[in-house]
Amino acid sequence: MELSNLKPAEGSTHREGKRLGRGQGSGKAGTAGRGHNGQKSRSGYSKKVGFEGGQMPLQRRVPKFGFTNINRKEYQGVNLDTLQKLVDDKKIKDTLDFDTMISLRLAGKNEMVKILGRGELKAGLKVSAHKFTASAKQAIEAAGGEAITL
Secondary structure (H helix, E strand, C coil): CCHHHCCCCCCCCCCCCCCCCCCHHHCCCCCCCCCCCCHHHCCCCCCCCCCECCECCHHHHCCCCCCCCCCCCCEEEEEHHHHHHHHHCCCCCCEECHHHHHHCCCCCCCCEEEEECCCCCCCCCEEEECEECHHHHHHHHHCCCEEEEC
């Protein structure tokens, strides 16, 4: 390796073509490829997001509606048939707590879990969750299990 054959690493340089505004002989002098007048020819020009040339932008033309409650609590739903499948696959035996749900990826560590009543549960499970629907609680207790609200 000598100074005469040094090259930048592959993919490290991105600029191609002529250098702009470097004299008449370069072919890109004068306006430096920006055309003549107009906003885009000026230094410091930056197009605002959603700008439509002075026309009322779409996000201001479209009517706003609805309401988002900032205090809303979102629950991750887990159905009884999912619990029965976990018992059948021998992933859980007799208890299902929140840590087990996280490890089985039924819920995230910052989520709240609600047990829903779809399907049927044959195994007697001790289930711990943040909420239960009435039908889910009834089905868990009918199967000989226990529904514990966290």
